Structures are given as structure tokens and as C-alpha cells.
Amino acid sequence: MTAPETLRFEDHRLILIDQTKLPGELAELVCTTVRQTHDAIQRLVVRGAPAIGIAAAYGVCLAASDSAASESSDDSPADERSRYIDAIDYLATSRPTAVNLFWALDRMRHVVESTPVEKLNDALVAEAKRIHDEDREMCHAIGRNGAPLLSEIDTVLTHCNAGGLATSTWGTALAPIYHLHQTGNAPKVIADETRPLLQGGRLTAWELSQAGVDVTVITDSMSGSLMRQGVIQAVIVGADRITARGDVANKIGTYPVAVLARHHGIPFYVAAPTNTFDLELDSGDDIPIEQRGRDEVAAPHGVGIVPDAANVLNPAFDVTPAELVTAIITQRGVIHQPTAEAIARHFNS
Numbered sequence: 001m002t003a004p005e006t007l008r009f010e011d012h013r014l015i016l017i018d019q020t021k022l023p024g025e026l027a028e029l030v031c032t033t034v035r036q037t038h039d040a041i042q043r044l045v046v047r048g049a050p051a052i053g054i055a056a057a058y059g060v061c062l063a064a065s066d067s068a069a070s071e072s073s074d075d076s077p078a079d080e081r082s083r084y085i086d087a088i089d090y091l092a093t094s095r096p097t098a099v100n101l102f103w104a105l106d107r108m109r110h111v112v113e114s115t116p117v118e119k120l121n122d123a124l125v126a127e128a129k130r131i132h133d134e135d136r137e138m139c140h141a142i143g144r145n146g147a148p149l150l151s152e153i154d155t156v157l158t159h160c161n162a163g164g165l166a167t168s169t170w171g172t173a174l175a176p177i178y179h180l181h182q183t184g185n186a187p188k189v190i191a192d193e194t195r196p197l198l199q200g201g202r203l204t205a206w207e208l209s210q211a212g213v214d215v216t217v218i219t220d221s222m223s224g225s226l227m228r229q230g231v232i233q234a235v236i237v238g239a240d241r242i243t244a245r246g247d248v249a250n251k252i253g254t255y256p257v258a259v260l261a262r263h264h265g266i267p268f269y270v271a272a273p274t275n276t277f278d279l280e281l282d283s284g285d286d287i288p289i290e291q292r293g294r295d296e297v298a299a300p301h302g303v304g305i306v307p308d309a310a311n312v313l314n315p316a317f318d319v320t321p322a323e324l325v326t327a328i329i330t331q332r333g334v335i336h337q338p339t340a341e342a343i344a345r346h347f348n349s
């Protein structure tokens with residue numbers, strides 16, 4: 001069976017799998033405006049660092065149809081350009097942590113600034129499609145590069161969803177598993193359910209089972225005990241931002257898994273394309289962490305489970321320091337025991 005596409009751009013419309021409805025319903029959401037795209041990213045209709053970047057790039061293209069529908073379609077070239085820049089600036093406010101969003105929008109900004117106005121529309125669509133195509137290649141290369149690290153093990157743990165739903169195709173953390181699955185050698189996967197929005201229980205479990213990969217969902221609090229029993233032999237996760245020295249921001253709950261993995265002597269792998277690196281930041285403490293609303297924790301599915309008088313914290317991401325990371329897998333290869341020097345070498349090779 002061919003996996004449904006996380007996102008596609010057809011007839012100047014951005015079509016997204018609505019990930020808020022999975023696994024119950026495989027529904028699509030169609031965006032025809034910049035505002036709808038911003039809303040879809042903010043509500044996690046589309047989510048996962050690479051997919052957010054691709055969706056935002058297509059979202060910029062929708063500024064053209066927004067303007068065609070408006071009364072000011074006879075704007076001057078300067079107005080036309082500033083409409084796209086406004087769209088880029090606005091989409092950049094949708095979510096703060098995944099650096100892929102800003103990376104993709106910077107590429108679109110460069111096109112806006114360097115292309116004659118009459119060619120802008122086509123040039124922006126072409127650039128967004130390039131970003132999309134490059135992501136497919138990166139996922140497959142991460143799959144190839146990461147596969148040897150998982151080929152000898154029986155069971156791997158993953159947290160959140162860094163699979164096809166978070167990218168254009170195989171994902172990052174799940175790419176080595178899909179690569180091995182082609183030859184029937186994939187390890188079994190344990191998926192943390194990933195409170196509060198359950199990207200593991202809903203999305204990772206959905207896409208791996210669709211693909212025929214053996215997947216078992218656990219609550220986030222179970223992994224330590226399973227590591228102690230020897231059930232889990234490796235951990236692999238994605239990333240939203242990796243600093244120059246290798247600190248990794250990823251879904252909240254990743255850091256405790258890394259600490260547990262170190263305690264039990266289990267390798268902790270991070271899989272991410274090079275556009276997830278923010279080489280301008282050194283320390284992970286400087287990564288902006290998205291704080292989301294109270295209800296995601298206090299009233300899942302609209303059912304209140306926390307007394308009104310109690311405070312709630314809901315940071316969407318945490319930071320795992322580089323010293324807990326066994327290796328980072330990118331489309332270029334593997335950075336073992338990441339340090340600032342090893343990462344700089346990887347980028348300069």
C-alpha cells in the first residue's frame with residue numbers, strides 16, 4: 001500500500017493530512033490562504049520540524065492567491081514583494097522551536113528578494129517544491145546512514161513522531177527502520193505515547209502499523225523499567241533544533257529518555273537533516289521552547305482531569321545535552337559522540 005502524503009501542493013492549494021484527527025480519521029485539510037496555513041501549523045494539523053518548514057514554504061506561495069482575491073491586486077512591484085515578505089514574517093510566528101521553519105522561510109525570503117516581480121509567483125512555487133523534494137532525499141539518506149546502527153538489535157524505543165507524518169516521506173528517526181523494513185530486517189519498535197498530545201500513541205503507531213512494522217505503544221513512564229529488563233536495546237529520536245555543540249531540542253520527554261538510556265548503557269541516537277542544526281547557537285539553553293496552552297494537559301479531548309485551582313506547565317520541547325547523545329545521523333553521515341569540533345567537521349566535509 002502506498003502511504004498517503006503528509007502534504008502536497010496542487011492547483012495552488014496546500015493539502016495536509018489533518019494529524020489532529022489521526023488515528024480515528026484520515027482526513028485532509030485544504031489551505032488556500034497564508035492565515036489558514038499559519039493556523040494549521042499552530043494547531044499541529046501539520047507538525048514535525050521538516051514538515052512545518054515545507055508547509056510554511058508552500059504557505060508563502062498562497063500570498064499570491066490571497067492578493068488575487070483582494071481588491072489591491074493592481075499593487076506596485078514593491079507592494080507585491082512586501083506582501084510575500086509579510087507572509088514570511090507572519091508564518092515565522094506560527095511556532096518558535098523547530099529551526100527548519102526559519103530555514104525554509106529564509107530560502108523563500110531570498111527568492112522574494114532576488115527575483116523580478118513578474119516571475120515571483122512561479123519562482124516561489126519552484127523553490128517550495130525544491131525544499132519538498134530535497135526533504136525526500138534527506139529522509140532516504142538518513143535511512144541508509146542510520147540503518148547499520150539498528151541492524152543488529154531486536155527492539156528500539158522512539159519518542160514522539162519523527163516519521164513520515166513529520167516529513168515528506170520516511171521521516172528521520174523512523175527512516176532507518178523503514179530502510180531495514182524493506183529487507184525484512186527492521187527491529188521491533190516501542191513508541192512512547194508522548195504526553196500530552198500523544199504523537200507516539202496516535203501517529204507513530206499509526207504509520208508504522210500501516211507499513212507493517214511491529215510497533216508497541218507504552219506510556220511515557222514505562223521505558224525505564226523496560227530498559228532495566230533489557231527489552232529496549234537502543235533509542236532513536238528526531239530533533240527540532242540542534243546547536244553547534246550538539247545539544248538537541250526535541251519533544252518534551254526526550255531528555256528523561258536520554259538520561260535513562262545513559263543509566264542503562266543503551267545508545268541514544270538522534271536523526272535529523274542538516275537544516276535542523278542552528279549553528280548560531282552554542283548552548284541548548286538558548287533554544288526558544290514553545291509553551292502551549294493549559295487545556296492540552298488539563299483537559300485532553302475536552303475532558304477535565306486537573307482541578308481548576310491547580311497550575312499547569314506545558315512546554316512542548318526539552319533539551320538533551322550533547323554528552324547524552326551517542327550519535328547524530330544526518331543525510332551526510334553519522335556524527336559519533338557529537339562535540340562542537342565533530343559537528344564543524346561534519347559541515348565542512
Ligand SMILES: CSC[C@@H](O)[C@@H](O)C(=O)COP(=O)(O)O
Pocket residue numbers: 044047048049050098159160161162163166167171172173199237238239240250251252316
Ligand atoms: C522529524 S520530526 C522531529 C521533531 O520535530 C519531532 O520529534 C517533534 O518533536 C515534533 O513535535 P511536534 O510538536 O509534534 O511538532
